[in-house]
Amino acid sequence: MCAKCSGMTPAAPTLRLHPADNVAVLTARAAAGADPLGCGRPLAVAIAAGHKLATQAIPRGAALRKFGQVIGQATADIGLGDHVHSHNCAFSAHDQDYAIGADLAAAQAMVPVCAPRSFDGYRRADGQVGTRNYIALLATVNCSATVIRRAAAEIEAEGSLQGYTNIDGVIALAHGTGCGMAAAGPGFDILDCVLWGYATHPNVGAAVFVGLGCEVMQIARMRAKAGDAGSDRFHALTIQDSGGTRATIDRIKAHLRAILPQVNQARRSPCPVASLRVGLQCGGSDGFSAITANPALGVASDLLVGLGGTAILSETPEIYGAEQLLLRRASSDAVARKLIDQLRWWQDYAAQGGGSMDNNPSPGNKQGGITTILEKSLGAVAKAGATPLMAVYDYAEKVRAPGFVFMDTPGYDPVSATGQIAGGAQIIVFTTGRGSAFGSKPAPTIKLATNDLLFASMTDDMDLNCGDVVSGGVSLSQKGAAILDLIIATASGAPSKSEMLGLGDHEFLPWQIGAVM
Known part of the structure; x- marks a missing residue:
């Protein structure tokens, strides 16, 4: 084993990250003819920084170790100083002797004792704290992606947000699903959870759900989640009920202008x-x-x-x-x-x-x-x-x-x-x-x-x-x-x-x- 392989100083050309490792990491590009390990085995070709060199001879079939853990298996005999990568290392079995909780006490001791610190955030009525204050336009289906994007772009281009210094912007959260899917099951549940998670996010001061009207992810579902208590923060409309694409864009913009003063009332305070x-x-x-x-x-x-x-x-x-x-x-x-x-x-x-x-x-x-x-x-x-x-x-x-x-x-x-x-x-x-x-x-x-x-x-x-x-x-x-x-x-x-x-x-x-x- 070369002494230089275990160095962790800035000057070391390689880093060996654990005593059990049989590879070291190049800290900088090594040119052909260089000997980064200092072991008398110059490189035949240049090798990029971040790549691995063998710190000992490794026979075919042996485990390759980095961080003290198995990272793969040698697919060929590897000599001291050889480049270790996809050409001679392959995926292999790993340690699955899980020993659940064996290090829990040691991990508990690693929780640092810190003096309290604060940041300037937005305290929400539900007890959450935000780091930003956005208005979110959420498409319940891909069919409403264009109208929310255009409404957000137009409201910004028209300068409607000027003067509302406590609002970070209007974001259009469009996606490629919401219909052509089962009305129950993992896919539906995930989209439902994501939409509601963004609408209730502490960085969101108000949310507007926009649907087409006939999709699987019905807008009524979001209205029901909001309930009467959410009438100030959650809003909803559909393209079919609003009179089409252009009419919906205009309706969204009008609604945004109406709620800007309310959302702008949020103020940062120590949290x-x-x-x-x-x-x-x-x-x-x-x-x-x-x-x-x-x-x-x-x-x-x-x-x-x-x-x-x-x-x-x-x-x-x-x-x-x-x-x-x-x-x-x-x-x-x-x-x-x-x-x-x-x-x-x-x-x-x-x-x-x-x-x-x-x-x-x-x-x-x-x-x-x-x-x-x-x-x-x-x-x-x-x-x-x-x-x-x-x-x-x-x-x-x-x-x-x-x-x-x-x-x-x-x-x-x-x-x-x-x-x-x-x-x-x-x-x-x-x-x-x-x-x-x-x-x-x-x-x-x-x-x-x-x-x-x-x-x-x-x-x-x-x-x-x-x-x-x-x-x-x-x-x-x-x-x-x-x-x-x-x-x-x-x-x-x-x-x-x-x-x-x-x-x-x-x-x-x-x-x-x-x-x-």
Whole structure:
């Protein structure tokens, strides 16, 4: 074993992340002829940063280990210093000796004791606290997508929001379903849950449901949910009753003008950070995600939990292979069993489509150095920090338990974030190594770059650089504290980069599941 392989200093050309690992990660691009391990085995070809090199000879069939965990199996004999990637590493079985709750006591000890902190938020009548104050136009069916988008665009272009300084905007939440579906079952229930979750979101000051009139997702359902008590906050109309497309657009605009003064009455005031629910996301992951941004976000998640807040991990296909790390700190057997059931559902779901759980890593992930879903998942769960797993939720289910929780969602970022926001997340924090042009409304997205190059090349999109954890020797605890400060500032109204770019109007994407009839 080479001494340089275990270095964690900024100058080290490779990082060996755990004593049991037989691979190390390149911290910078290594040219052909270079010897980044310092073991007398120069590279035959150049290898990109974030990729893995073997720190010892590994025979065919042997386990490849990173983070001290199995990330795959060698499909050929691998020599000391060889590049380890898709050409010689394949998906394999992983540790499923779950030992539920075995690390719970240790996880409980990891909850930090923090002095209370506050942010400037919007206190709602139902006790929730918002970080933004939007008016939401919600299509109950794809047929009403155009009218709500045009109404939102026209009301802004006409300057109707000028002078209403306490309103962040009008958002049109359009989607591609709402009809051609069963009137009962998972697909219907999910859409119903998402629509109501957005309408009642703490970042929404008023909601207007717009339907065609004859769809499966009937507007009457939303009226019934609102009841008489919701008449000031919830509104509804249909295209068929309003006289067609143009008449509906005009009616929506007139209604918006009428409710603007009321929504503008909301004022920010000091609110406890304990009222924050933060969705944890990663997309366009690379070989640095698990080393910099994800574990730093894990530190911030722990701090948030220590303040009484809630951190929501999701993307069930992207914890596969690392679920044992979560189950060992589950707060109860029931919590653990629900997560196991969700994972088994996903295995069956993938098989029905002729795929497997290892289909998840994208071409971009692999270009960035990630080889298998096991490796990707082990990095993804780092966002969740080290505190107990307190609850497991279904997609878009209302999140009520404080602490670290999990929500079942696909790995596809817009669908996953839509579920988290419907569940009540007022802010999304999104780590990326390859780069992402993602944003969300009504909950703003904060984007964290995993490496210096990305932060420099996509400055307009990235809110914070975590690459200096490797390049500058910044500690994960320092970076985690900086992330928490950024979350609190954003919650208080500071715009995120994605908000300044206007992202979020088209990233509302409810999970469509079930037969299209």
